[in-house]
Each structure stands twice: as C-alpha cells, then as structure tokens.
Amino acid sequence: xxxxxSFFGRREQRWFENGAAGARHGxxxxxxxxxxxxVPVLGTTVSREGVAFVSPRALAETELQLTxxxxxxxxxxxxxxxxxxxxxxPERVVHRYFCTFTAIAADDWDAVxxxxxxxxxxxxxxxxxKADDEFRALPVTIxxxxxxxxxxxxxxxxxxxxxxxxxxxxxxxxxxLGHGRTSQDVLIHSRVKTGDEMRAYDTRFRVxxxxxxxxxx
Numbered sequence: 001x002x003x004x005x006s007f008f009g010r011r012e013q014r015w016f017e018n019g020a021a022g023a024r025h026g027x028x029x030x031x032x033x034x035x036x037x038x039v040p041v042l043g044t045t046v047s048r049e050g051v052a053f054v055s056p057r058a059l060a061e062t063e064l065q066l067t068x069x070x071x072x073x074x075x076x077x078x079x080x081x082x083x084x085x086x087x088x089x090p091e092r093v094v095h096r097y098f099c100t101f102t103a104i105a106a107d108d109w110d111a112v113x114x115x116x117x118x119x120x121x122x123x124x125x126x127x128x129x130k131a132d133d134e135f136r137a138l139p140v141t142i143x144x145x146x147x148x149x150x151x152x153x154x155x156x157x158x159x160x161x162x163x164x165x166x167x168x169x170x171x172x173x174x175x176x177l178g179h180g181r182t183s184q185d186v187l188i189h190s191r192v193k194t195g196d197e198m199r200a201y202d203t204r205f206r207v208x209x210x211x212x213x214x215x216x217x
Contacts, residue, residue, distance in 0.1 A: 023047035078103035
C-alpha cells in the first residue's frame, strides 16, 4: 500500500476529514430533492468546498439539488455526496451526509465564504427613488390634473400622446386633516420650450385625499 501511494500519489484530503478544519459548524436550515420530493434537512457544517447535513431518511442519489439558508440568504446549489452514514438520534435513526459543491453561483459562493470566515455582509446600496418615479406613483387622475394646470399656466408644453411630461417632483410629508382626510404638498419642477429657449419653473401643489389638486404657488 505504501508503494502504491508513493507511485500514484496520495489521495487529496477531503474537506470534512481531519475534523473539517477551516469549516464552520452550526445548525442552519436546508432542503434537498430526492425521488422528486422536497426533503427538509438540517445543515450542520459549511466549508468553502462543501456542506454537511442530517436527513430524516436515507437518500438514494449521489448528486443532489441542495438549498441552504445562511444569514437569511437562500442559496441553491448542486452537490456530490462524498460520504454518508447512519446515526442514532434520541428518537430514531437519521442519516448524515458530507457533500462537495459541484455547482453554485459565484455571488452565493462568496456569501458562503463570508459565512465560513465569519465576515460581515457588505452594506446594501440604497438607490434613492427618482423624483419622476414619485410623480408616477400618484393616482392617474392627480397626475392629469397637475399636468393640465401646468399647461394652462404655460409652465409645461402639452405632452404628446404616449410621452412622459418633462416633470420632476419632490413630495412633502402627508398630513392628517381628520375624519380620514389627508393632504400632501408637492413641488413640481417643469420645463417649457419657447422657440429655442427652455425655461424651468417650480410650482407647488396641494394634493388632497379627495382626488383634488390645489395650486399653491
């Protein structure tokens, strides 16, 4: 055997051998698919290379679809079963599986590495809402009333059918007027083209919950 190993080289150690050094131990939710059915399993260990879990029943497949949940992130993957064993749990026999990732998205694998190394998740970039998105969030009747009043005041050219008016909106807070009524002041930035010149205007409106619009200034 020693001659065989020295001639062909020793088998590379698998991630879960030698105490799964470098892996992170701890329970996490997971499920797999076996015989066409979803099987909830309990994850116990994660490494950069693979995952270990406990299943309530034996799984016949050696290649599995496995979805794990780490830090509330749902991570689908495919794994190869490297080793399995039956274990006596307090109330029944369960089956432990040691698997190696064979397919996983790059972003998900980065999340696995951060989890294993106990590194924080990157801060999410919050993209602010565009002012014109806020305007489109208003009821259509309110949008039409604002456009109509701006056109009448010659602060906006009449939009062609199917086009978006040259409008930006900054919305103020919603105020309670009592009896279920509310009002909200909005600042509308509009532009109107006169000849070769483009003029800009700022107009304030008050939007009432009764689907009415009042021109303030």
